[in-house]
Amino acid sequence: MAKLHLSDREISLIKGLLTHKGMNDQQVLAVFSYLDRNMNHREIAQIRRGDKPRYVAIAAAPLAEVDELLYHYAKIASLADRLGFCEMDPITAKVHKAVEIMKTAIMVYNNNMIVTRSETFIVLGVIAWTYLVHAHLEAQSVDPIYRTPDGTDVLIDGKPKYWELTYCLGRPEAALTKGMINNLRYIIAIRNEVEHRSYEDINAEIQSKIQAAALNFLRYAKEKFGPKFDFSHDLAFTIQLQALTLGSPNMIKGVGLVSKSVAAVNALIEEPMSPGDFNDPDYAFRVHVTPKVTNNAKNADQAVTYNPVGSNIEIAIKQVERPKFRQKEAMERLEAEGVPHVTSHTFQKAWKSKNLKNPGKGMAILLGGVWFWYQEGIDAIKEIMLAGQG
Structure with a gap:
């Protein structure tokens, strides 16, 4: 096998990993070597020391490029888990399962042809969140199983009864933010309300809560279990076949009638809330689309502005948090x-x-x-x- 010749970009990225991330030679080698790449850790050391004029002349890659490289490498690490390169521990396996369920929930919700997409997301989302929180609790040496006063497991059909998500929300070891807890309580309350008693369309009314639930899940998975569980680039923008205008049939326009099931949950969950809790993006993440000509982005945590159809497309997203008061x-x-x-x-x-x-x-x-x-x-x-x- 011929000796590997590193490109200038590869040398730049290697220097970036050494400079910005403080990795040792073996860690950097793991990122840049695989079966068909005959690379020796001594070359990493030579780059680090600047043993050759070429290595000295090439600047370290900026932090943004290094972070992008590690994001993509994390996906390789995640795939290696699922392909069985190494035996997966039960906690990691549970997180992988949680992520796959949440990705399924998001893909269903993004399908506008499904009328019950909100209900489907909620059912799958609660399952995904339960797996994820259980995994974190177990990583903290907390066994999420109901036990009797004498310490024996509570059994259902001969198997231990695990804590429901509602019970997990009250456990400080779960390390959930107040906004996350309020959001999940809302999602669970909607699930309980529509499970047997509602046939109304609730898609438009709880969109901000579902958006927050998905974003919170992504952040929690990354923060608690590492970047290999970052699936943000796997589920980004969906294909839009209609021009985005204020007249689009899929746009939410004004305030309409609220379904009975959602109104009941709003009264139960939101009435006692402080303005701070109500406006917390972890509780509800609201996105409002406004025409570019108005520059009015007052009703959302994020505002998407766009130029009229037929002109050069311009999309801008910015944080616009606006407190609300009774x-x-x-x-x-x-x-x-x-x-x-x-x-x-x-x-x-x-x-x-x-x-x-x-x-x-x-x-x-x-x-x-x-x-x-x-x-x-x-x-x-x-x-x-x-x-x-x-």
Whole structure:
């Protein structure tokens, strides 16, 4: 076999791994060698030391390129697990199973031809989350099995009864954020509500909760079990066969009637929430599409702007977190800012005078049958009330 000749790019990436990641020679060799590559670890050492003028002249790859290389290498490591190159431990096998189930849930949800895609995602998503949290608990030496007071396993059909996801949410060892816990409680509540009692279409109404559940799962899997479980590039944008316009039939336009099952869960889960919990992207990740000409991205955690169809396409995504406040909280903020005579009557009179609840103004939003005010709406009401008293 002929001696391997490394390209300039390979040398640059090797130097990047040594510089940015602090890898030793053996670790770098593992990334760049396989059966058909006759590479010796001594060459890695020569690159590290700069033994040849060529090695000195080539700059280390920037961190972004090194991270991209390691992302793709992580997929090789994940494939090696599944192909059985090494025996997989039970925890790793459980994480792989959880990821495959979640990927299936996302692919089903992305299929607009399936009417019950939300219900299917929720059922599969709860199973995937259960496997994933169980794996993390077991990695923390916590056995997620129900036991009797004397310490013996609770059995069902002769097998140990594992904790349901609902029970896992209350365990600090699970290391879930408050937003993740609220999101999963919502997802589980929807599952329980629609399981036997609802035939309504709920796809549009819980989209932000499903989006958050998938993003949270991805982050949790990567943070707890490593980059080889990063499947973000496997499930990105789907093919769009219709021009994306405000008139597209698949666009959510305005606020419609909320199905009874979703309204019931909204009242149960969201009514007691603080504004901070309600606005947490881990709880609900809202994406709002607005025309490029308006530059108005007030209703979402992420805003997608686009140029009209027929022009050069431009897509931009940015974080836009906007707190929302119930009327009582909005009135308290007005009083704290020195607005006199703030009552329910004067508050209502002020917003009605300028029709501030008009969805097109972006001042307030109706969620689960309850109106929430953005800070822009509160500021507008303050201006109206102060002008009326001047």
